[in-house]
Amino acid sequence: MPPEKPSMLFDPDDATLVRQTQVGVWHLYEDISGSKRIFSLPLLSRGKILVEAYNGGPYMARMLKDISGIEGCKPFFFGWLFVKLCLAFIPAISLWYTGQLLRMVETAVETRSVDMDDLFRTGVGRVLAPFASRLLMDIANSLQSRIHVRIERYYSQRAFQTIARLDVPTYNDNASIQVSFDKLKYNGYSEMTWNIFVNIIEMISSTINLVSQFTVLISVFRGHSEALFLLSTTAARLAVDALGNQRSMWAMKGLYAYKTEDKDYVHSEGLKSMVSDATCRKDMVAGGLGEFLWKQYQAAIASIGDKHTDPYSLVTNSRYTIMTRLTEYMRDPIDAVSQVYTCLKVVQSPSSAPFSLATLQLVNNTMTSLNYNLYYLGERVDTIADSIDNVRAFYELLDCPNVVKDGTTPFPENQLDMSLGISIEFKNVSFKYKESDDLAVKNLSFKIEQGQLCVIVGENGSGKSTILTLITRIYDATEGEILLNGINIKTLKLTDVRKAVAVLFQEYAIFPMTLGQNIGYGDPANMDDIDKIRQAAKLGGAEEFIDALPYKYDTFVTRPVYDHSYGQPSSTSAFAGKTVDFKKLKLNERQKDFSGGQKQRVALSRTFMKSLVSAENTVGLLLFDEPSASLDPRAEHDLFTRLRELRGSKTMVFSSHRFGKLTRHADLILYIHKGEVLEAGNHVQLLKKDGEYAKFWNLQAQDFL
Numbered sequence: 001m002p003p004e005k006p007s008m009l010f011d012p013d014d015a016t017l018v019r020q021t022q023v024g025v026w027h028l029y030e031d032i033s034g035s036k037r038i039f040s041l042p043l044l045s046r047g048k049i050l051v052e053a054y055n056g057g058p059y060m061a062r063m064l065k066d067i068s069g070i071e072g073c074k075p076f077f078f079g080w081l082f083v084k085l086c087l088a089f090i091p092a093i094s095l096w097y098t099g100q101l102l103r104m105v106e107t108a109v110e111t112r113s114v115d116m117d118d119l120f121r122t123g124v125g126r127v128l129a130p131f132a133s134r135l136l137m138d139i140a141n142s143l144q145s146r147i148h149v150r151i152e153r154y155y156s157q158r159a160f161q162t163i164a165r166l167d168v169p170t171y172n173d174n175a176s177i178q179v180s181f182d183k184l185k186y187n188g189y190s191e192m193t194w195n196i197f198v199n200i201i202e203m204i205s206s207t208i209n210l211v212s213q214f215t216v217l218i219s220v221f222r223g224h225s226e227a228l229f230l231l232s233t234t235a236a237r238l239a240v241d242a243l244g245n246q247r248s249m250w251a252m253k254g255l256y257a258y259k260t261e262d263k264d265y266v267h268s269e270g271l272k273s274m275v276s277d278a279t280c281r282k283d284m285v286a287g288g289l290g291e292f293l294w295k296q297y298q299a300a301i302a303s304i305g306d307k308h309t310d311p312y313s314l315v316t317n318s319r320y321t322i323m324t325r326l327t328e329y330m331r332d333p334i335d336a337v338s339q340v341y342t343c344l345k346v347v348q349s350p351s352s353a354p355f356s357l358a359t360l361q362l363v364n365n366t367m368t369s370l371n372y373n374l375y376y377l378g379e380r381v382d383t384i385a386d387s388i389d390n391v392r393a394f395y396e397l398l399d400c401p402n403v404v405k406d407g408t409t410p411f412p413e414n415q416l417d418m419s420l421g422i423s424i425e426f427k428n429v430s431f432k433y434k435e436s437d438d439l440a441v442k443n444l445s446f447k448i449e450q451g452q453l454c455v456i457v458g459e460n461g462s463g464k465s466t467i468l469t470l471i472t473r474i475y476d477a478t479e480g481e482i483l484l485n486g487i488n489i490k491t492l493k494l495t496d497v498r499k500a501v502a503v504l505f506q507e508y509a510i511f512p513m514t515l516g517q518n519i520g521y522g523d524p525a526n527m528d529d530i531d532k533i534r535q536a537a538k539l540g541g542a543e544e545f546i547d548a549l550p551y552k553y554d555t556f557v558t559r560p561v562y563d564h565s566y567g568q569p570s571s572t573s574a575f576a577g578k579t580v581d582f583k584k585l586k587l588n589e590r591q592k593d594f595s596g597g598q599k600q601r602v603a604l605s606r607t608f609m610k611s612l613v614s615a616e617n618t619v620g621l622l623l624f625d626e627p628s629a630s631l632d633p634r635a636e637h638d639l640f641t642r643l644r645e646l647r648g649s650k651t652m653v654f655s656s657h658r659f660g661k662l663t664r665h666a667d668l669i670l671y672i673h674k675g676e677v678l679e680a681g682n683h684v685q686l687l688k689k690d691g692e693y694a695k696f697w698n699l700q701a702q703d704f705l
């Protein structure tokens with residue numbers, strides 16, 4: 001695991017580190033520590049790229065190596081690089097020709113003669129330069145699209161593989177992994193690698209562009225004092241602009257936080273999400289809350305009054321410094337100075353008018369383009385610093401080993417036969433979640449024999465689910481040993497254990513796939529076998545409602561891609577005099593929401609697909625965490641009856657806080673309290689014991705009297 005990076009405490013009580021201001025409904029906290037102050041000085045802020053480049057250097061080298069290994073990428077890449085660099089010189093070449101034309105005008109005014117050959121050559125050059133620029137741009141774009149797609153394809157696969165292999169504790173318990181993961185998610189898995197190249201190349205070409213144009217400008221006007229004066233005024237304007245840009249670019253950077261304690265604002269936002277959230281709508285309508293919420297919203301908005309609420313613009317405005325304002329005031333007067341100066345020159349010497357006016361125009365145009373390039377360059381530098389950081393995040397994630405280590409012993413030893421079930425033994429097992437101070441299970445010892453039906457009962461939070469996650473090695477025990485068929489689970493091959501154990505977690509996931517795929521994923525090898533999927537759905541009690549759907553097993557619970565219609569609401573509004581009706585497109589019609597119980601039946605069917613429908617006898621242990629929590633009593637009864645009939649001699653473990661009838665059929669009941677086994681035995685034994693289990697059994701039984 002890569003070491004966690006040292007973190008800087010953003011301490012709001014330390015006035016040397018953090019400045020607090022109240023802007024609108026927000027408290028703004030800004031970092032004013034030394035490092036930021038250095039980096040916030042104009043131009044010096046770009047120094048941070050050196051720091052980033054130094055830190056990210058090894059990762060960049062790795063990325064280059066990986067990319068050069070991508071099949072068919074190299075020739076296009078170098079071709080593109082060459083064309084991009086050629087392109088960077090074109091503006092300077094254009095400028096040179098324009099300068100030459102201007103000189104010819106000057107000579108023509110003075111001598112009343114023109115060298116036609118020279119004029120022709122220069123004219124052709126001036127015309128060809130933009131043509132060449134367009135042509136090179138097209139070539140560059142065409143090459144770019146070829147490399148782009150290859151690099152993206154390569155990195156999207158690597159990123160997917162990297163993320164898919166992470167286990168639960170590696171992801172949950174490691175802050176730096178989550179930061180890297182979020183960065184990847186935010187930036188797109190593959191975009192960042194491509195962007196970094198584009199940014200580096202654009203930065204180099206902007207620099208070439210700047211230097212070459214400036215050199216040509218100086219050489220064209222050498223000896224012309226008025227041109228050099230114009231040049232210096234526009235250079236001054238450029239510097240002022242750069243300063244302003246620098247400031248506004250910096251506006252949203254740096255370290256800052258904002259939070260609000262404005263009760264009215266928080267309440268108004270809560271009301272807003274409540275009325276727009278589909279899951280709240282049912283309760284809102286059933287409770288007749290619409291009118292009441294509207295009144296509350298009005299009151300909250302009235303209390304907020306004129307206070308600003310948009311945090312983004314507030315932060316930007318708060319950074320809108322005097323320097324930025326000053327540059328805005330200075331920019332236009334500097335332009336005016338050069339115009340006044342040119343007028344003076346023309347009045348003094350009317351014959352120089354064409355040259356002076358054309359020079360003014362040319363210098364102004366060129367400087368505007370240079371200014372744009374300088375601004376662009378600054379932005380690129382910033383983006384590159386971010387990109388390098390993203391590349392580092394990617395490789396850190398790639399290198400991060402899983403916390404749960406794989407074993408080497410095949411399981412089961414006699415390969416496929418799991419028909420006799422799996423025995424489970426806990427020997428003094430304790431476990432603590434990383435985020436928690438207390439042990440979730442303490443010194444647990446028990447044994448479930450092959451083929452037994454075990455029910456783990458206990459109150460909320462007693463540790464039932466934790467036991468199931470330890471058996472599936474989602475987490476490893478902090479202390480003690482877990483044995484499957486007498487072998488330490490840590491020595492067993494993880495893929496074998498996961499194949500042999502079918503589990504339905506309490507918080508099961510419904511995948512953004514079709515219902516058929518959701519069930520089929522229980523047994524990926526057979527996920528196209530609709531007969532098996534049907535059989536599993538039948539066992540899970542999902543067949544009936546799925547068959548009633550128009551698209552049956554092809555219905556989505558949540559479709560990963562959402563169809564959009566833009567502009568007018570369907571069939572109500574007029575667009576260019578016509579009614580817009582998107583109904584015929586049948587957008588999102590395969591998507592349907594389901595009840596909690598229906599979703600649970602789909603998840604159950606998936607477990608059945610893995611364990612009971614699969615022709616190969618690969619599953620020997622079934623774990624169900626509250627499998628009937630969302631089921632109605634009849635469905636619950638049917639489920640348990642089916643399960644008992646079907647399980648054969650496989651081992652089955654249930655976790656439940658509702659004792660129901662299931663415990664009566666159990667070979668072993670483990671009564672867990674605060675992470676410890678308080679009582680163990682079958683129903684009759686535990687009732688006889690008249691302890692906690694008997695107490696709760698009687699309590700629940702009373703509800704039915």
Ligand SMILES: Nc1ncnc2c1ncn2[C@@H]1O[C@H](COP(=O)(O)OP(=O)(O)OP(=O)(O)O)[C@@H](O)[C@H]1O
Pocket residue numbers: 433434435436440458459460461462463464465466467506657
């Ligand atoms: N991911 C987690 N991080 C930190 N603590 C956790 C986590 N999951 C569970 N816990 C804590 O571990 C203890 C045992 O939780 P567990 O989920 O195993 O209980 P349970 O008996 O299954 O509860 P329930 O009947 O409500 O499902 C609880 O105190 C719980 O708060």
